[in-house]
Amino acid sequence: xxxxxxxxxxxxxxxxxxxxxxxxxxxxxxxxxxxxxxxxxxxxxxxxxxxxxxxxxxxxxxxxxxxxxxxxxxxxxxxxxxxxxxxxxxxxxxxxxxxxxxxxxxxxxxxxxxxxxxxxxxxxxxxxxxxxxxxxxxxxxxxxxxxxxxxxxxxxxxxxxxxxxxxxxxxxxxxxxxxxxxxxxxxxxxxxxxxxxxxxxxxxxxxxxxxxxxxxxxxxxxxxxxxxxxx
Amino acid sequence: xxxxxxxxxxxxxxxxxxxxxxxxxxxxxxxxxxxxxxxxxxxxxxxxxxxxxxxxxxxxxxxxxxxxxxxxxxxxxxxxxxxxxxxxxxxxxxxxxxxxxxxxxxxxxxxxxxxxxxxxxxxxxxxxxxxxxxxxxxxxxxxxxxxxxxxxxxxxxxxxxxxxxxxxxxxxxxxxxxxxxxxxxxxxxxxxxxxxxxxxxxxxxxxxxxxxxxxxxxxxxxxxxxxxxxxxxxxxxxxxxxxxxxxxxxxx
Numbered sequence: 120x121x122x123x124x125x126x127x128x129x130x131x132x133x134x135x136x137x138x139x140x141x142x143x144x145x146x147x148x149x150x151x152x153x154x155x156x157x158x159x160x161x162x163x164x165x166x167x168x169x170x171x172x173x174x175x176x177x178x179x180x181x182x183x184x185x186x187x188x189x190x191x192x193x194x195x196x197x198x199x200x201x202x203x204x205x206x207x208x209x210x211x212x213x214x215x216x217x218x219x220x221x222x223x224x225x226x227x228x229x230x231x232x233x234x235x236x237x238x239x240x241x242x243x244x245x246x247x248x249x250x251x252x253x254x255x256x257x258x259x260x261x262x263x264x265x266x267x268x269x270x271x272x273x274x275x276x277x278x279x280x281x282x283x284x285x286x287x288x289x290x291x292x293x294x295x296x297x298x299x300x301x302x303x304x305x306x307x308x309x310x311x312x313x314x315x316x317x318x319x320x321x322x323x324x325x326x327x328x329x330x331x332x333x334x335x336x337x338x339x340x341x342x343x344x345x346x347x348x349x350x
Numbered sequence: 351x352x353x354x355x356x357x358x359x360x361x362x363x364x365x366x367x368x369x370x371x372x373x374x375x376x377x378x379x380x381x382x383x384x385x386x387x388x389x390x391x392x393x394x395x396x397x398x399x400x401x402x403x404x405x406x407x408x409x410x411x412x413x414x415x416x417x418x419x420x421x422x423x424x425x426x427x428x429x430x431x432x433x434x435x436x437x438x439x440x441x442x443x444x445x446x447x448x449x450x451x452x453x454x455x456x457x458x459x460x461x462x463x464x465x466x467x468x469x470x471x472x473x474x475x476x477x478x479x480x481x482x483x484x485x486x487x488x489x490x491x492x493x494x495x496x497x498x499x500x501x502x503x504x505x506x507x508x509x510x511x512x513x514x515x516x517x518x519x520x521x522x523x524x525x526x527x528x529x530x531x532x533x534x535x536x537x538x539x540x541x542x543x544x545x546x547x548x549x550x551x552x553x554x555x556x557x558x559x560x561x562x563x564x565x566x567x568x569x570x571x572x573x574x575x576x577x578x579x580x581x582x583x584x585x586x587x588x589x590x591x592x593x594x595x596x597x598x599x600x601x602x
Contacts, residue, residue: 164498164502
Protein backbone atom coordinates (compact mmCIF):
# COMPACT_ATOMS: atom_id res chain seq x y z
CA UNK A 120 0.00 0.00 0.00
CA UNK A 121 2.51 2.57 -1.13
CA UNK A 122 -0.20 5.20 -1.55
CA UNK A 123 -0.96 5.39 2.17
CA UNK A 124 0.46 8.33 4.00
CA UNK A 125 1.05 9.05 7.62
CA UNK A 126 1.89 12.69 7.15
CA UNK A 127 -0.33 14.94 9.24
CA UNK A 128 -3.20 16.47 7.19
CA UNK A 129 -5.03 19.79 7.63
CA UNK A 130 -6.10 20.89 11.10
CA UNK A 131 -5.51 17.68 13.05
CA UNK A 132 -3.35 19.95 15.19
CA UNK A 133 -4.56 23.53 15.71
CA UNK A 134 -3.11 26.72 14.23
CA UNK A 135 -0.99 28.09 17.10
CA UNK A 136 0.68 24.72 17.72
CA UNK A 137 1.32 24.24 13.99
CA UNK A 138 2.82 27.73 13.78
CA UNK A 139 5.06 27.14 16.80
CA UNK A 140 6.36 23.90 15.31
CA UNK A 141 6.81 25.56 11.91
CA UNK A 142 9.10 28.13 13.56
CA UNK A 143 10.94 25.36 15.40
CA UNK A 144 11.34 23.44 12.12
CA UNK A 145 12.62 26.55 10.30
CA UNK A 146 15.24 27.17 12.99
CA UNK A 147 16.27 23.49 13.03
CA UNK A 148 16.55 23.29 9.22
CA UNK A 149 18.58 26.52 9.14
CA UNK A 150 20.94 25.08 11.74
CA UNK A 151 21.19 21.85 9.72
CA UNK A 152 22.20 23.81 6.60
CA UNK A 153 24.90 25.69 8.56
CA UNK A 154 26.28 22.54 10.21
CA UNK A 155 26.12 20.42 7.03
CA UNK A 156 27.92 23.14 5.07
CA UNK A 157 30.64 23.26 7.72
CA UNK A 158 31.51 19.63 6.93
CA UNK A 159 30.93 19.64 3.19
CA UNK A 160 31.62 23.23 2.02
CA UNK A 161 30.67 23.62 -1.63
CA UNK A 162 30.14 19.87 -1.95
CA UNK A 163 26.92 20.31 0.05
CA UNK A 164 24.53 20.77 -2.88
CA UNK A 165 25.53 17.77 -5.04
CA UNK A 166 26.10 15.39 -2.11
CA UNK A 167 22.96 16.38 -0.20
CA UNK A 168 21.00 16.22 -3.46
CA UNK A 169 22.17 12.70 -4.23
CA UNK A 170 21.65 11.59 -0.63
CA UNK A 171 18.10 12.96 -0.75
CA UNK A 172 17.50 11.12 -4.01
CA UNK A 173 18.66 7.96 -2.24
CA UNK A 174 16.29 8.49 0.72
CA UNK A 175 13.50 9.15 -1.80
CA UNK A 176 14.20 5.87 -3.59
CA UNK A 177 14.58 4.02 -0.28
CA UNK A 178 11.09 5.15 0.72
CA UNK A 179 9.66 3.68 -2.47
CA UNK A 180 11.03 0.24 -1.60
CA UNK A 181 8.31 -1.87 -0.04
CA UNK A 182 9.46 -4.59 2.31
CA UNK A 183 7.33 -7.45 3.66
CA UNK A 184 6.41 -7.33 7.34
CA UNK A 185 4.38 -10.52 7.52
CA UNK A 186 2.37 -12.46 4.96
CA UNK A 187 0.46 -9.94 2.89
CA UNK A 188 1.41 -6.86 4.88
CA UNK A 189 4.17 -4.62 3.66
CA UNK A 190 5.58 -1.33 4.78
CA UNK A 191 8.04 1.24 3.54
CA UNK A 192 10.99 2.92 5.21
CA UNK A 193 10.70 6.31 6.89
CA UNK A 194 14.45 6.66 6.51
CA UNK A 195 15.25 9.03 9.38
CA UNK A 196 17.62 6.64 11.17
CA UNK A 197 19.07 5.39 7.87
CA UNK A 198 19.89 8.95 6.84
CA UNK A 199 21.34 9.78 10.28
CA UNK A 200 23.51 6.63 10.45
CA UNK A 201 24.97 7.12 6.98
CA UNK A 202 25.11 10.90 6.67
CA UNK A 203 25.19 12.17 10.26
CA UNK A 204 22.30 13.89 12.03
CA UNK A 205 22.61 17.34 10.38
CA UNK A 206 22.78 16.27 6.75
CA UNK A 207 20.40 13.38 7.46
CA UNK A 208 17.71 15.66 8.89
CA UNK A 209 18.21 18.06 5.97
CA UNK A 210 17.70 15.30 3.39
CA UNK A 211 14.56 13.94 5.07
CA UNK A 212 13.19 17.51 5.29
CA UNK A 213 13.58 17.96 1.54
CA UNK A 214 11.82 14.63 0.96
CA UNK A 215 8.89 15.73 3.17
CA UNK A 216 8.55 19.07 1.36
CA UNK A 217 8.64 17.30 -2.03
CA UNK A 218 5.92 14.92 -0.87
CA UNK A 219 3.72 17.76 0.39
CA UNK A 220 4.01 19.88 -2.77
CA UNK A 221 4.20 17.22 -5.50
CA UNK A 222 2.24 14.32 -4.02
CA UNK A 223 -0.28 16.18 -1.81
CA UNK A 224 0.94 14.07 1.09
CA UNK A 225 0.60 16.04 4.33
CA UNK A 226 -0.92 19.52 4.56
CA UNK A 227 1.04 22.66 3.75
CA UNK A 228 -0.05 24.06 7.12
CA UNK A 229 1.30 20.93 8.87
CA UNK A 230 4.75 21.00 7.20
CA UNK A 231 6.43 22.20 10.39
CA UNK A 232 4.84 19.41 12.43
CA UNK A 233 5.87 16.73 9.91
CA UNK A 234 9.41 18.07 9.56
CA UNK A 235 9.94 18.20 13.32
CA UNK A 236 8.65 14.63 13.81
CA UNK A 237 10.08 12.76 10.87
CA UNK A 238 13.25 14.71 10.06
CA UNK A 239 14.48 16.41 13.22
CA UNK A 240 13.30 14.07 16.01
CA UNK A 241 13.88 10.86 14.02
CA UNK A 242 17.40 11.77 12.83
CA UNK A 243 18.70 13.13 16.10
CA UNK A 244 17.31 10.44 18.41
CA UNK A 245 18.45 7.80 15.92
CA UNK A 246 21.96 9.19 15.79
CA UNK A 247 22.15 9.58 19.59
CA UNK A 248 21.13 5.94 20.06
CA UNK A 249 23.77 4.70 17.59
CA UNK A 250 26.53 6.74 19.20
CA UNK A 251 25.58 5.60 22.71
CA UNK A 252 25.11 1.96 21.67
CA UNK A 253 28.46 1.84 19.88
CA UNK A 254 30.15 2.91 23.11
CA UNK A 255 28.88 -0.30 24.73
CA UNK A 256 28.64 -2.77 21.85
CA UNK A 257 31.69 -4.23 20.07
CA UNK A 258 32.55 -2.53 16.77
CA UNK A 259 31.78 -5.62 14.72
CA UNK A 260 29.19 -6.31 12.06
CA UNK A 261 26.75 -7.57 14.68
CA UNK A 262 27.48 -4.75 17.10
CA UNK A 263 26.83 -2.12 14.45
CA UNK A 264 23.75 -3.99 13.25
CA UNK A 265 22.30 -4.12 16.76
CA UNK A 266 23.06 -0.43 17.34
CA UNK A 267 21.41 0.61 14.07
CA UNK A 268 18.41 -1.66 14.70
CA UNK A 269 17.87 -0.05 18.11
CA UNK A 270 18.37 3.42 16.61
CA UNK A 271 15.79 2.89 13.86
CA UNK A 272 13.27 1.42 16.31
CA UNK A 273 13.73 4.29 18.77
CA UNK A 274 13.63 6.92 16.00
CA UNK A 275 10.29 5.70 14.64
CA UNK A 276 8.73 5.51 18.11
CA UNK A 277 10.17 8.93 19.00
CA UNK A 278 8.74 10.45 15.80
CA UNK A 279 5.29 9.06 16.64
CA UNK A 280 5.71 10.34 20.21
CA UNK A 281 6.32 13.74 18.62
CA UNK A 282 2.91 13.49 16.96
CA UNK A 283 1.32 12.39 20.26
CA UNK A 284 2.87 15.44 21.96
CA UNK A 285 1.59 17.76 19.21
CA UNK A 286 -1.85 16.19 19.40
CA UNK A 287 -1.85 16.65 23.17
CA UNK A 288 -0.84 20.31 22.80
CA UNK A 289 -3.15 21.30 20.00
CA UNK A 290 -5.38 18.43 18.95
CA UNK A 291 -8.90 17.31 19.70
CA UNK A 292 -9.89 17.11 23.38
CA UNK A 293 -10.32 13.36 23.79
CA UNK A 294 -10.30 13.39 27.60
CA UNK A 295 -9.73 10.04 29.25
CA UNK A 296 -9.23 8.16 25.99
CA UNK A 297 -6.01 10.08 25.33
CA UNK A 298 -3.93 7.45 27.11
CA UNK A 299 -5.50 4.67 25.06
CA UNK A 300 -4.98 6.59 21.83
CA UNK A 301 -1.36 7.36 22.67
CA UNK A 302 -0.76 3.71 23.55
CA UNK A 303 -2.34 2.57 20.26
CA UNK A 304 -0.23 4.98 18.21
CA UNK A 305 3.02 4.17 20.02
CA UNK A 306 2.28 0.42 19.95
CA UNK A 307 1.67 0.41 16.21
CA UNK A 308 4.89 2.31 15.68
CA UNK A 309 6.89 -0.20 17.73
CA UNK A 310 5.83 -2.77 15.11
CA UNK A 311 6.65 -0.35 12.26
CA UNK A 312 9.96 0.36 13.97
CA UNK A 313 10.94 -3.32 14.10
CA UNK A 314 10.56 -3.53 10.32
CA UNK A 315 12.42 -0.26 9.87
CA UNK A 316 15.14 -1.51 12.21
CA UNK A 317 15.75 -4.79 10.38
CA UNK A 318 15.98 -3.14 6.94
CA UNK A 319 18.06 -0.19 8.17
CA UNK A 320 20.49 -2.47 10.04
CA UNK A 321 20.90 -4.66 6.93
CA UNK A 322 21.52 -1.65 4.69
CA UNK A 323 23.98 0.08 7.05
CA UNK A 324 26.03 -3.07 7.74
CA UNK A 325 26.20 -3.70 3.98
CA UNK A 326 27.61 -0.20 3.47
CA UNK A 327 29.98 -0.63 6.45
CA UNK A 328 31.37 -3.85 4.97
CA UNK A 329 32.12 -2.28 1.59
CA UNK A 330 32.82 1.38 2.33
CA UNK A 331 33.17 1.93 6.12
CA UNK A 332 34.27 5.51 5.44
CA UNK A 333 30.76 6.31 4.17
CA UNK A 334 29.06 5.34 7.45
CA UNK A 335 29.04 8.59 9.38
CA UNK A 336 28.19 6.85 12.67
CA UNK A 337 31.48 4.88 12.57
CA UNK A 338 33.40 8.17 12.41
CA UNK A 339 36.06 6.95 10.04
CA UNK A 340 36.96 3.77 11.93
CA UNK A 341 36.52 0.34 10.41
CA UNK A 342 34.60 -2.61 11.74
CA UNK A 343 36.70 -5.14 13.63
CA UNK A 344 35.94 -7.97 11.20
CA UNK A 345 36.67 -6.07 8.03
CA UNK A 346 39.90 -4.71 9.52
CA UNK A 347 41.14 -8.28 10.05
CA UNK A 348 40.17 -9.34 6.55
CA UNK A 349 41.96 -6.44 4.92
CA UNK A 350 45.29 -7.16 6.65
CA UNK B 351 5.90 8.20 -16.32
CA UNK B 352 8.36 7.87 -13.49
CA UNK B 353 7.03 8.11 -9.92
CA UNK B 354 9.44 11.00 -9.39
CA UNK B 355 7.43 13.24 -11.70
CA UNK B 356 4.85 13.78 -8.97
CA UNK B 357 1.19 13.90 -9.85
CA UNK B 358 1.49 16.45 -12.66
CA UNK B 359 -1.06 16.06 -15.45
CA UNK B 360 0.05 18.01 -18.52
CA UNK B 361 -2.53 20.39 -19.93
CA UNK B 362 -3.18 23.90 -21.15
CA UNK B 363 -6.03 25.27 -19.08
CA UNK B 364 -6.36 28.59 -17.20
CA UNK B 365 -5.29 26.78 -14.02
CA UNK B 366 -2.19 25.33 -15.71
CA UNK B 367 -1.28 28.74 -17.11
CA UNK B 368 -1.21 30.49 -13.73
CA UNK B 369 2.30 31.19 -12.44
CA UNK B 370 3.39 28.63 -9.84
CA UNK B 371 4.15 31.21 -7.15
CA UNK B 372 0.56 32.50 -7.14
CA UNK B 373 -0.74 28.93 -6.97
CA UNK B 374 1.49 28.11 -3.98
CA UNK B 375 0.32 31.22 -2.11
CA UNK B 376 -3.30 30.45 -3.04
CA UNK B 377 -2.89 26.87 -1.75
CA UNK B 378 -1.48 28.06 1.58
CA UNK B 379 -4.23 30.71 1.97
CA UNK B 380 -6.99 28.26 1.05
CA UNK B 381 -5.67 25.63 3.48
CA UNK B 382 -5.54 28.20 6.29
CA UNK B 383 -9.14 29.26 5.53
CA UNK B 384 -10.25 25.62 5.67
CA UNK B 385 -8.44 25.07 8.97
CA UNK B 386 -9.93 28.24 10.51
CA UNK B 387 -13.57 27.42 9.68
CA UNK B 388 -15.53 26.17 12.72
CA UNK B 389 -16.74 22.59 12.40
CA UNK B 390 -20.42 23.49 12.96
CA UNK B 391 -20.55 25.52 9.71
CA UNK B 392 -21.28 22.46 7.56
CA UNK B 393 -22.47 24.60 4.63
CA UNK B 394 -19.11 26.38 4.43
CA UNK B 395 -17.33 23.08 3.77
CA UNK B 396 -19.89 22.38 1.06
CA UNK B 397 -19.01 25.69 -0.60
CA UNK B 398 -15.26 24.93 -0.37
CA UNK B 399 -15.80 21.49 -1.91
CA UNK B 400 -17.92 22.95 -4.73
CA UNK B 401 -15.25 25.59 -5.38
CA UNK B 402 -12.47 23.02 -5.56
CA UNK B 403 -14.49 20.67 -7.76
CA UNK B 404 -15.24 23.61 -10.06
CA UNK B 405 -11.51 24.39 -10.29
CA UNK B 406 -10.71 20.73 -10.98
CA UNK B 407 -13.27 20.80 -13.81
CA UNK B 408 -11.65 23.99 -15.13
CA UNK B 409 -8.26 22.23 -15.04
CA UNK B 410 -9.82 19.22 -16.81
CA UNK B 411 -8.87 16.78 -14.05
CA UNK B 412 -11.31 13.85 -13.96
CA UNK B 413 -13.21 13.31 -10.69
CA UNK B 414 -12.25 9.62 -10.61
CA UNK B 415 -8.56 10.61 -10.47
CA UNK B 416 -9.36 13.04 -7.65
CA UNK B 417 -11.22 10.38 -5.65
CA UNK B 418 -8.54 7.71 -6.10
CA UNK B 419 -5.84 10.17 -5.03
CA UNK B 420 -7.88 11.26 -1.98
CA UNK B 421 -7.41 7.77 -0.53
CA UNK B 422 -3.92 8.89 0.48
CA UNK B 423 -5.32 10.17 3.78
CA UNK B 424 -7.15 6.98 4.70
CA UNK B 425 -5.05 6.27 7.86
CA UNK B 426 -6.33 9.54 9.29
CA UNK B 427 -9.88 8.64 8.30
CA UNK B 428 -9.57 5.67 10.65
CA UNK B 429 -8.77 8.18 13.40
CA UNK B 430 -11.85 10.19 12.31
CA UNK B 431 -14.00 7.06 12.64
CA UNK B 432 -12.54 6.38 16.10
CA UNK B 433 -13.30 9.84 17.50
CA UNK B 434 -17.05 9.24 18.15
CA UNK B 435 -16.10 6.37 20.45
CA UNK B 436 -13.14 8.04 22.14
CA UNK B 437 -14.20 11.58 22.95
CA UNK B 438 -16.07 12.20 26.21
CA UNK B 439 -19.37 14.05 26.21
CA UNK B 440 -23.15 13.67 25.99
CA UNK B 441 -24.05 10.53 24.08
CA UNK B 442 -26.48 10.20 21.18
CA UNK B 443 -28.05 7.06 19.79
CA UNK B 444 -27.47 6.20 16.14
CA UNK B 445 -29.10 2.89 15.28
CA UNK B 446 -27.82 0.49 17.90
CA UNK B 447 -24.59 2.42 18.47
CA UNK B 448 -24.13 4.85 21.30
CA UNK B 449 -21.64 7.54 20.32
CA UNK B 450 -20.57 10.84 21.84
CA UNK B 451 -21.82 14.01 20.19
CA UNK B 452 -18.57 16.03 20.46
CA UNK B 453 -16.81 12.95 19.11
CA UNK B 454 -19.04 12.93 16.04
CA UNK B 455 -18.23 16.58 15.44
CA UNK B 456 -14.51 15.89 15.92
CA UNK B 457 -14.63 13.03 13.42
CA UNK B 458 -16.54 15.18 10.91
CA UNK B 459 -14.04 18.01 11.42
CA UNK B 460 -11.06 15.76 10.67
CA UNK B 461 -12.80 14.08 7.72
CA UNK B 462 -13.90 17.34 6.07
CA UNK B 463 -10.74 19.35 6.64
CA UNK B 464 -8.26 16.58 5.77
CA UNK B 465 -10.16 15.79 2.55
CA UNK B 466 -10.44 19.44 1.48
CA UNK B 467 -6.78 20.05 2.36
CA UNK B 468 -5.73 17.11 0.18
CA UNK B 469 -7.95 18.32 -2.66
CA UNK B 470 -6.42 21.79 -2.57
CA UNK B 471 -2.90 20.31 -2.56
CA UNK B 472 -3.85 17.92 -5.39
CA UNK B 473 -4.97 20.87 -7.49
CA UNK B 474 -1.45 22.34 -7.23
CA UNK B 475 0.30 18.99 -7.84
CA UNK B 476 -1.90 18.13 -10.81
CA UNK B 477 -1.48 21.43 -12.63
CA UNK B 478 2.14 22.42 -11.85
CA UNK B 479 5.26 20.62 -13.11
CA UNK B 480 8.13 20.07 -10.68
CA UNK B 481 10.36 22.72 -12.24
CA UNK B 482 7.46 25.16 -11.91
CA UNK B 483 7.02 24.46 -8.21
CA UNK B 484 10.74 25.09 -7.62
CA UNK B 485 10.64 28.30 -9.68
CA UNK B 486 7.60 29.44 -7.70
CA UNK B 487 9.31 28.74 -4.38
CA UNK B 488 12.34 30.67 -5.62
CA UNK B 489 10.12 33.70 -6.44
CA UNK B 490 8.70 33.41 -2.92
CA UNK B 491 12.22 33.87 -1.48
CA UNK B 492 12.63 30.28 -0.29
CA UNK B 493 16.33 29.82 0.70
CA UNK B 494 18.28 29.12 -2.49
CA UNK B 495 20.42 26.37 -0.92
CA UNK B 496 17.32 24.26 -0.13
CA UNK B 497 15.97 24.74 -3.65
CA UNK B 498 19.27 23.67 -5.20
CA UNK B 499 19.38 20.54 -3.05
CA UNK B 500 15.76 19.80 -4.00
CA UNK B 501 16.47 20.30 -7.71
CA UNK B 502 19.44 17.92 -7.54
CA UNK B 503 17.42 15.43 -5.54
CA UNK B 504 14.58 15.38 -8.06
CA UNK B 505 16.93 15.17 -11.03
CA UNK B 506 18.85 12.21 -9.60
CA UNK B 507 15.84 10.54 -7.96
CA UNK B 508 14.94 9.35 -11.47
CA UNK B 509 18.23 7.44 -11.48
CA UNK B 510 18.08 6.06 -7.93
CA UNK B 511 14.45 4.99 -8.30
CA UNK B 512 15.35 3.25 -11.56
CA UNK B 513 18.27 1.54 -9.82
CA UNK B 514 16.05 0.33 -6.97
CA UNK B 515 13.49 -0.95 -9.49
CA UNK B 516 16.19 -2.67 -11.53
CA UNK B 517 17.57 -4.40 -8.43
CA UNK B 518 14.10 -5.51 -7.44
CA UNK B 519 13.61 -7.09 -10.86
CA UNK B 520 17.03 -8.75 -10.61
CA UNK B 521 16.10 -10.22 -7.21
CA UNK B 522 12.72 -11.39 -8.53
CA UNK B 523 14.41 -12.98 -11.55
CA UNK B 524 16.55 -14.98 -9.10
CA UNK B 525 13.43 -16.16 -7.27
CA UNK B 526 13.91 -13.89 -4.24
CA UNK B 527 10.34 -13.28 -3.11
CA UNK B 528 10.42 -12.46 0.61
CA UNK B 529 7.14 -12.86 2.46
CA UNK B 530 8.37 -12.21 5.95
CA UNK B 531 10.61 -9.54 7.40
CA UNK B 532 13.42 -11.97 8.32
CA UNK B 533 13.70 -12.99 4.67
CA UNK B 534 14.34 -9.46 3.47
CA UNK B 535 18.10 -9.31 3.94
CA UNK B 536 18.87 -9.22 0.20
CA UNK B 537 16.55 -6.24 -0.07
CA UNK B 538 18.37 -4.43 2.74
CA UNK B 539 21.76 -5.15 1.22
CA UNK B 540 20.71 -3.86 -2.19
CA UNK B 541 19.63 -0.66 -0.44
CA UNK B 542 23.16 -0.37 0.94
CA UNK B 543 24.55 -0.81 -2.58
CA UNK B 544 22.26 1.92 -3.91
CA UNK B 545 23.53 4.25 -1.17
CA UNK B 546 27.18 3.62 -2.07
CA UNK B 547 26.43 4.21 -5.74
CA UNK B 548 24.46 7.40 -4.98
CA UNK B 549 27.18 8.82 -2.74
CA UNK B 550 29.94 7.99 -5.21
CA UNK B 551 27.87 9.54 -7.98
CA UNK B 552 27.45 12.64 -5.80
CA UNK B 553 31.22 12.93 -5.47
CA UNK B 554 31.68 12.50 -9.22
CA UNK B 555 29.02 15.13 -9.93
CA UNK B 556 30.74 17.51 -7.54
CA UNK B 557 34.12 16.91 -9.18
CA UNK B 558 32.60 17.56 -12.60
CA UNK B 559 31.03 20.77 -11.28
CA UNK B 560 34.31 21.82 -9.65
CA UNK B 561 36.10 21.19 -12.94
CA UNK B 562 33.71 23.65 -14.56
CA UNK B 563 34.47 26.30 -11.98
CA UNK B 564 31.73 25.68 -9.40
CA UNK B 565 32.49 27.42 -6.11
CA UNK B 566 29.27 26.85 -4.19
CA UNK B 567 26.89 29.03 -6.23
CA UNK B 568 25.03 28.14 -9.39
CA UNK B 569 25.70 30.85 -11.98
CA UNK B 570 22.05 31.35 -12.90
CA UNK B 571 21.27 34.81 -14.22
CA UNK B 572 17.79 33.98 -15.48
CA UNK B 573 15.30 34.08 -12.63
CA UNK B 574 11.77 32.73 -12.84
CA UNK B 575 9.20 35.06 -14.38
CA UNK B 576 7.16 37.35 -12.14
CA UNK B 577 3.37 37.12 -12.06
CA UNK B 578 1.13 39.95 -13.21
CA UNK B 579 -1.45 41.59 -10.97
CA UNK B 580 -4.15 39.94 -13.06
CA UNK B 581 -2.66 36.50 -12.33
CA UNK B 582 -2.47 37.24 -8.61
CA UNK B 583 -6.07 38.44 -8.44
CA UNK B 584 -7.33 35.50 -10.52
CA UNK B 585 -5.50 32.92 -8.40
CA UNK B 586 -6.38 34.51 -5.08
CA UNK B 587 -10.11 34.83 -5.89
CA UNK B 588 -10.92 31.34 -4.56
CA UNK B 589 -8.87 31.66 -1.33
CA UNK B 590 -10.28 35.17 -0.80
CA UNK B 591 -13.82 33.81 -1.06
CA UNK B 592 -12.89 30.98 1.31
CA UNK B 593 -11.30 33.42 3.75
CA UNK B 594 -14.45 35.57 3.60
CA UNK B 595 -16.62 32.54 4.40
CA UNK B 596 -14.26 31.48 7.20
CA UNK B 597 -14.37 34.95 8.79
CA UNK B 598 -18.18 35.04 8.43
CA UNK B 599 -18.59 31.65 10.11
CA UNK B 600 -16.17 32.51 12.93
CA UNK B 601 -18.10 35.67 13.88
CA UNK B 602 -21.62 34.47 13.05
